[in-house]
Amino acid sequence: MSPNTIPAGQFKTHCLQIMETVKKTGRPVIITKRNVPIAKLTPIKKKKKRALGS
Known part of the structure; x- marks a missing residue:
């Protein structure tokens, strides 16, 4: 991707x-700024909730 x-x-x-x-x-x-990459915007992945004891 x-x-x-x-x-x-x-x-x-x-x-x-x-x-x-x-x-x-x-x-x-x-x-980009003047065709030069300057930053990357990515989604924040949610943390999975752990079940007690697992």
Whole structure:
């Protein structure tokens, strides 16, 4: 699964929408500035609750 790439200016404009998409799809997004990757937005995985004694 390759991450999507988005320019920083476009990320700034659509930040909340992109974050919601990452949350729903689980696919990371790489943010670039002048075609150079500068950040990666990834979803946080929920920790599984352990049953007592397992």
